[in-house]
Amino acid sequence: MFSAALTPEAAGLPSDLDGVLRMAAQSLFEHLAEASQGMMLLDRAHRIVWISDGYKRFLPALGFAAEAEFVGRRVEEVVPGTLLADVIDTGRPILVDLLTNRAGTFVVSRLPLHDDAGQVIGALGLVLAAHSESSLQPLMQKFSHLQHQLNDARRELSEGRRPKYTIGSFVGSSAAALEVKRQARRVAPTDSTVLLLGETGTGKEVLAHAIHSASPRAHKPLVSLNIAAIPDTLLEAELFGVAAGAFTGADRRGREGKFAIADGGTLFLDEIGDMPLALQSKLLRVLQEQEVEPLGSNQVRRVDVRVIAATSRDLPALVARGEFRADLYYRLAVVPIRVAPLRERREDFEALVEVLGEDIARRSGMPTRTVSAEALELLVAQPWPGNIRELRNVLEQASLMSDALQLEASHFLGLVPGAARAVAGAEGLQPKPSMAPPAEATPGVRPLPEQIAELERRAIAQALLQTRGNKAAAAKLLQISRAALYEKLALYGL
Numbered sequence: 001m002f003s004a005a006l007t008p009e010a011a012g013l014p015s016d017l018d019g020v021l022r023m024a025a026q027s028l029f030e031h032l033a034e035a036s037q038g039m040m041l042l043d044r045a046h047r048i049v050w051i052s053d054g055y056k057r058f059l060p061a062l063g064f065a066a067e068a069e070f071v072g073r074r075v076e077e078v079v080p081g082t083l084l085a086d087v088i089d090t091g092r093p094i095l096v097d098l099l100t101n102r103a104g105t106f107v108v109s110r111l112p113l114h115d116d117a118g119q120v121i122g123a124l125g126l127v128l129a130a131h132s133e134s135s136l137q138p139l140m141q142k143f144s145h146l147q148h149q150l151n152d153a154r155r156e157l158s159e160g161r162r163p164k165y166t167i168g169s170f171v172g173s174s175a176a177a178l179e180v181k182r183q184a185r186r187v188a189p190t191d192s193t194v195l196l197l198g199e200t201g202t203g204k205e206v207l208a209h210a211i212h213s214a215s216p217r218a219h220k221p222l223v224s225l226n227i228a229a230i231p232d233t234l235l236e237a238e239l240f241g242v243a244a245g246a247f248t249g250a251d252r253r254g255r256e257g258k259f260a261i262a263d264g265g266t267l268f269l270d271e272i273g274d275m276p277l278a279l280q281s282k283l284l285r286v287l288q289e290q291e292v293e294p295l296g297s298n299q300v301r302r303v304d305v306r307v308i309a310a311t312s313r314d315l316p317a318l319v320a321r322g323e324f325r326a327d328l329y330y331r332l333a334v335v336p337i338r339v340a341p342l343r344e345r346r347e348d349f350e351a352l353v354e355v356l357g358e359d360i361a362r363r364s365g366m367p368t369r370t371v372s373a374e375a376l377e378l379l380v381a382q383p384w385p386g387n388i389r390e391l392r393n394v395l396e397q398a399s400l401m402s403d404a405l406q407l408e409a410s411h412f413l414g415l416v417p418g419a420a421r422a423v424a425g426a427e428g429l430q431p432k433p434s435m436a437p438p439a440e441a442t443p444g445v446r447p448l449p450e451q452i453a454e455l456e457r458r459a460i461a462q463a464l465l466q467t468r469g470n471k472a473a474a475a476k477l478l479q480i481s482r483a484a485l486y487e488k489l490a491l492y493g494l
């Protein structure tokens with residue numbers, strides 16, 4: 001601390017070390033009291049025993065007219081958000097922190113005070129800078145900007161985890177639709193695992209939301225995970241989480257898994273049939289024990305999660321081929337609900353077209369369109385391998401391409417097969433052989449990318465139809481990866 005050439009006496013300091021330290025401490029204390037915006041001293045019982053002159057100017061904003069009302073009180077009662085009590089209890093300093101309360105935002109420092117035996121006897125709280133200072137403005141602006149972003153992200157996340165649909169949102173009055181709704185209502189109040197079976201786009205996710213929102217867990221999160229859309233190597237971490245320090249890089253600090261996030265609520269596992277065998281046993285254990293063990297951790301965490309699983313694949317066939325564990329299948333299929341494909345629910349068409357049309361108008365800001373009787377007949381006759389999602393997409397494309405308030409069969413030219421025939425039939429014309437596809441789409445040459453996209457869409461729809469909505473098998477038929485198929489399904493709204 002001192003140079004060898006300069007003795008303490010020569011420097012004008014006391015000759016004993018205790019004296020030197022006491023003098024240094026006193027000088028430092030006075031200096032801090034003066035240089036900082038404010039300072040306070042607390043005793044071991046968290047009581048404020050002294051405040052600097054600078055600190056007194058914060059008293060009105062904290063709701064105190066006089067120093068005597070403030071000094072002597074426990075700090076946690078009079079300074080909202082302070083961590084000084086923690087510093088006394090743990091003995092650990094917090095060298096720099098931001099504190100926001102009704103008096104403003106401050107850069108603060110909190111130091112524990114020890115006696116000679118090392119026992120904590122109190123703490124020193126320093127306000128290093130207040131938000132009004134111009135030197136702090138850039139830092140404060142950044143802080144408040146980040147805080148806004150965090151609040152927005154939190155709001156979006158909690159909105160995303162709220163159920164979007166109720167049982168009433170499942171449109172349909174066909175026998176199949178009514179039966180599905182009856183089963184959903186019956187199972188909703190229980191904690192039973194539900195297995196939703198049905199082709200792509202039939203409304204399995206709508207039902208999962210509806211069951212959750214009619215259950216006692218409705219005020220807790222609904223967390224969704226599409227197993228098929230996540231690479232196998234990441235799935236375990238996604239489901240069960242990662243312990244802090246288990247990996248380097250992005251996961252260094254640990255991450256909660258979907259089971260932990262859904263604690264108290266519902267976890268919707270879409271495309272469960274695509275889960276790798278190795279993970280199936282871990283999932284079965286979690287379902288049986290209601291305990292999860294994050295990757296890289298040897299500690300288990302209890303969770304209370306209701307699972308709703310869905311698949312477009314033939315699970316019993318997968319079990320028979322040894323690709324899906326029989327015990328997991330029986331554990332999931334406690335209550336199986338089969339959602340019928342659109343082609344088996346023709347009676348629901350009119351209501352669906354109406355509801356989807358209104359939803360498209362609301363979301364796009366376009367006027368609501370009606371669909372003529374001929375056009376409806378044309379739509380009803382389609383096979384709809386992509387089911388309601390595909391129907392919605394076709395309605396949306398037809399609305400985008402025309403200003404007409406009533407959509408006619410001609411508005412679906414190029415969007416569904418047979419539209420040209422329907423138009424010709426309505427006009428009393430017999431379609432010429434040359435009007436067969438692809439000429440039935442739109443006369444004249446259309447841009448190549450448009451034609452390629454249409455061809456691709458048709459090929460995928462055909463593959464889905466052939467595999468009865470089984471996406472893994474469709475990807476195999478088309479000789480593309482499952483992930484590529486998912487991208488294209490989203491692109492074409494299939």
Ligand SMILES: Nc1ncnc2c1ncn2[C@@H]1O[C@H](COP(=O)(O)OP(=O)(O)OP(=O)(O)O)[C@@H](O)[C@H]1O
Nearest residue numbers: 169170171199200201202203204205206312388389
């Ligand atoms: N009965 C219904 N009433 C109204 N809209 C529906 C209904 N069923 C499905 N939809 C709509 O169809 C689209 C597809 O539904 P959803 O995502 O629930 O299907 P899915 O069976 O889960 O499909 P996938 O197996 O591909 O995940 C959504 O836009 C949804 O709003």
